[in-house]
Amino acid sequence: MPEYRAPVGTRDVLPPESARWAGLVARFATQVGRAGYGLVVSPMFEDVEVFGRVGETTDVVRKEMYDFEDKGGRRIALRPEGTASLVRAFVQHRPPTPFKAWYAAPSFRYERPQAGRYRQHHQLGVEVLGSEDADIDVEVIALADGLFREIGLTQVDLHLNSLGDDRCRPAYREALIEWFTARRGDLCDEHRERIAENPLRILDCKRPECRAVSEGAPRMVDMLCEDCAPHFARVRAGLDALGIAYTVDPRLVRGLDYYTRTTFEFAAAALESSQNGIGGGGRYDGLAEALGGDPTPGIGFGLGVERILLACDAEGVFGAPDAAVDVFVIDTTGGDAALAITHELRAAGVAADRAFDNRSWKAQLKAAQRAGAALAISVEAEGITIRTLREKGQAEPVDRADIVEHVRKRLAAAD
């Protein structure tokens, strides 16, 4: 074993797998760019309070945060998710609203790794600040849905819920506390003592005891106030209008405290593991204010790159593309022909590669085939020839000065 390896819970992404990453990010960037979202690059770490402020009762913040003191004595945390950083940036810079942003960035959580769970994972996300229009909720959900379709995933289930707002959630909370307190003895050990702290989390508990108790519990969707109810109705109508299938799941509770109103998760049915959540998000109308800004509604989502690719593997879609150059330059003359010709081809926009280290003609040809090249240019003492590689063909002589033009014609003819 090597002396040094990637830290626990992290991994290196090498070709050809890395090409899938690049492809996924590129497709995402194209889709959200088309919808008017601009890229935001923000720091991977923040003052720990930025995250502490938004999830005090959540495991992500309480137990899993990568926090440390820097050399200046500041309390720093690597970001566990993207939304808090982005909203902090929004509050700091006050861009015009609606502010529509996207990001592709790593997130860090200190937990034991397992299938589809890493200490450093990568999220693709969007956030919209400054609009409470339900159509924005629909747009955001449609963007995630559109990405899945774009890359060929078909077995993705959308779960939808509304968590209400400051006006209706407190009453719901009380109703839940009342419900669970009356049945305290039937809850699992952990939640028996934490009813008042965050009763909504019990709805999300997977233990059979809790599930049984939750079964008949009050539902937020039945207690939405006169603002939240029509908002939720309009979100549903919008999704229906776009033909996006969803399931209303009254027990859907997100893992972060800041969510209000619309919340959603995407689950990959092809992944059997409990790590089948490939993305989620929702509205966070109080978050900007909690981070010191003006009250500003917001909504967004985060999608897990690693998990999306696992889901792609499970469905057999969006495989790693074959890396292939157009032309491979073989040179047995030992001069600078390979150097110069490869350079010229690249400058002309042709994907070109070559061998190094004075390998034999045969070895260079094998390298050309391994590189997936369509054409090989062979520079030998007797002259320069060009030949096709993907199917067997005659080697044709070509003049040194005509190479680029000749290659262009051959490639154009092949398309």
Place this chain on the structure above:
RNA sequence: GUGGCCGUAGCUCAGUUGGUUAGAGCGCCAGGUUGUGGUCCUGGAAGUCGGGGGUUCGAAUCCCCUCGGUCACCCCA
């Protein structure tokens, strides 16, 4: 943080009840063959058997510790 399983070549693995210089396939390198071309043939490089300690005449093999991987719980992307 808790628990199960697993660590032998770059990769996938074999290695008998503990017994001599630890093997195969793929990949890599070289040579041969094939129209100088994906095949085929021959050869080569490459492993402190994850690390440390113990038992033993003798450990890849048995025991302990440790590190790592993996899976599950918890939680989440």
